[in-house]
Amino acid sequence: MRTAVPPGEHTKVQTFEPRAKAAPCPHLMWRDLRGHHKVKLALRSTLLGSASGVSVVITDTTVSRLHAEIELREDGVWIRDLGSRNGTFVEGVLVSSARVADGSKVKLGVTELTVVYDGEQQPPELWPEESFGPLVGRTPVMRALFAYLANIAKADSPVLIQGETGTGKELVAQAIHEASPRVDRPFVIVDCAALPESLIESELFGHAKGAFTGATTARTGAIEAADGGTVFLDEIGDLPMSVQPRLLRALESSTIRRVGETSRRKVNVRFLSATHRDIRTMVNAGAFREDLYFRLAVLPVTVPPLREHLDDVPLLVERFLPRGVAASPELVSQLTKRPWLGNVRALRNFVHRAAVMGAKEALSFSDTAAEGRPIPSSRTAPPPSLVPTAGGPAPIPPSDFESSAFDADFKRFRETWIDAGEREYVRRLLARHDRNVSNAAREAGVDRTYLYRLIRKHLL
Numbered sequence: 001m002r003t004a005v006p007p008g009e010h011t012k013v014q015t016f017e018p019r020a021k022a023a024p025c026p027h028l029m030w031r032d033l034r035g036h037h038k039v040k041l042a043l044r045s046t047l048l049g050s051a052s053g054v055s056v057v058i059t060d061t062t063v064s065r066l067h068a069e070i071e072l073r074e075d076g077v078w079i080r081d082l083g084s085r086n087g088t089f090v091e092g093v094l095v096s097s098a099r100v101a102d103g104s105k106v107k108l109g110v111t112e113l114t115v116v117y118d119g120e121q122q123p124p125e126l127w128p129e130e131s132f133g134p135l136v137g138r139t140p141v142m143r144a145l146f147a148y149l150a151n152i153a154k155a156d157s158p159v160l161i162q163g164e165t166g167t168g169k170e171l172v173a174q175a176i177h178e179a180s181p182r183v184d185r186p187f188v189i190v191d192c193a194a195l196p197e198s199l200i201e202s203e204l205f206g207h208a209k210g211a212f213t214g215a216t217t218a219r220t221g222a223i224e225a226a227d228g229g230t231v232f233l234d235e236i237g238d239l240p241m242s243v244q245p246r247l248l249r250a251l252e253s254s255t256i257r258r259v260g261e262t263s264r265r266k267v268n269v270r271f272l273s274a275t276h277r278d279i280r281t282m283v284n285a286g287a288f289r290e291d292l293y294f295r296l297a298v299l300p301v302t303v304p305p306l307r308e309h310l311d312d313v314p315l316l317v318e319r320f321l322p323r324g325v326a327a328s329p330e331l332v333s334q335l336t337k338r339p340w341l342g343n344v345r346a347l348r349n350f351v352h353r354a355a356v357m358g359a360k361e362a363l364s365f366s367d368t369a370a371e372g373r374p375i376p377s378s379r380t381a382p383p384p385s386l387v388p389t390a391g392g393p394a395p396i397p398p399s400d401f402e403s404s405a406f407d408a409d410f411k412r413f414r415e416t417w418i419d420a421g422e423r424e425y426v427r428r429l430l431a432r433h434d435r436n437v438s439n440a441a442r443e444a445g446v447d448r449t450y451l452y453r454l455i456r457k458h459l460l
């Protein structure tokens with residue numbers, strides 16, 4: 001359990017006035033056991049299936065409970081299968097994700113649906129500033145996200161934040177809490193992936209003295225500690241099945257029971273949770289409770305991967321660089337062309353490495369760290385650099401470890417090299433064990449869930 005750091009300084013520079021493009025606003029027609037239906041798809045994302053909690057319920061036993069998701073993007077309507085039992089077909093072709101053209105036929109189980117594009121959606125509301133709490137972003141996709149976050153911050157319903165690793169989900173949770181009426185109360189974070197199954201219950205709900213061996217004193221759990229405020233359950237997809245009913249009960253009854261106690265305690269908390277996994281597919285696979293999913297995802301948030309808002313790279317670089325240091329325009333231009341598979345976190349790590357090692361070293365490190373190479377033409381250009389801004393400190397010398405690393409700020413130096421060493425350690429460990437994580441974790445003497453986290457962090 002951690003309590004969040006206080007909010008930092010937020011820049012409110014307004015230099016770029018983006019316009020959101022309108023997405024198509026289609027309708028969906030189909031016939032099932034309940035007859036003919038025609039539904040307008042007004043939301044950016046619509047869940048289709050036979051479960052009663054989804055937005056478009058299809059009454060057909062061959063349709064999975066959470067079967068597919070329709071997304072309205074600027075370039076059209078997309079459908080994504082959620083690991084359904086009988087698959088999703090577009091014009092007779094089995095797809096995992098596909099664009100659906102106007103008038104196309106989509107088949108879920110034995111039910112055929114027709115997608116008709118008719119008219120455009122109202123463009124989404126855009127946040128007027130380039131930051132929202134600790135988050136920065138100037139692109140329409142981020143400003144639309146900020147406007148949505150500002151709205152849901154006022155509500156009290158549970159929020160499920162989804163997005164790839166490193167997209168900023170934890171920061172989104174922090175931003176929601178800071179913009180909510182609960183801002184003056186605690187914001188408590190629980191990382192469900194970092195705790196072994198035996199400890200997670202007591203971490204969440206607390207325990208009584210003597211509840212189990214080693215419980216020498218009573219302990220308040222995270223949910224109780226967040227009373228009046230917000231509890232953020234990070235990596236909720238890793239919550240063991242055995243603990244899920246207990247969390248469901250807490251959400252439904254606003255009470256918790258400490259491990260080893262018999263009576264329940266009233267709590268007043270807002271639940272935010274996040275995951276990089278698709279919980280809908282986990283529900284279909286029987287690895288996550290459907291009722292808990294619907295309880296947690298009353299207000300869903302999807303954080304876009306960095307490759308979908310690359311125009312934010314310059315602003316993010318500025319945010320991550322030490323005060324008084326600026327990146328050269330060539331470097332920034334190169335950075336906006338990378339795929340950033342590790343998203344904003346990878347960009348932040350790059351900037352920190354560049355400030356210690358020099359941009360050239362950091363770029364070549366990124367090339368081997370699954371971030372992909374820059375566009376070929378830029379590779380022949382001289383190495384871009386970090387330069388001091390007027391009145392700022394001396395430039396950090398580019399190039400090799402020997403000359404530059406020891407001149408840097410100690411904290412950053414330490415983080416960068418620990419990060420690099422940790423990555424190399426895990427890479428070699430996995431190679432020695434043919435990527436068998438259980439064996440590797442045993443040899444390393446760490447918990448399996450912790451090793452998974454390191455693998456994800458370093459994109460190994």
Ligand SMILES: Nc1ncnc2c1ncn2[C@@H]1O[C@H](COP(=O)(O)OP(=O)(O)OP(=O)(O)O)[C@@H](O)[C@H]1O
Binds near residue numbers: 135165171275344
């Ligand atoms: N829009 C943003 N503005 C400023 N910083 C950001 C933004 N998005 C992400 N970051 C920074 O990127 C890093 C990774 O973000 P965060 O830890 O919130 O990602 P995450 O999606 O929760 O990752 P994971 O799935 O691995 O838990 C953090 O240092 C965060 O501060």
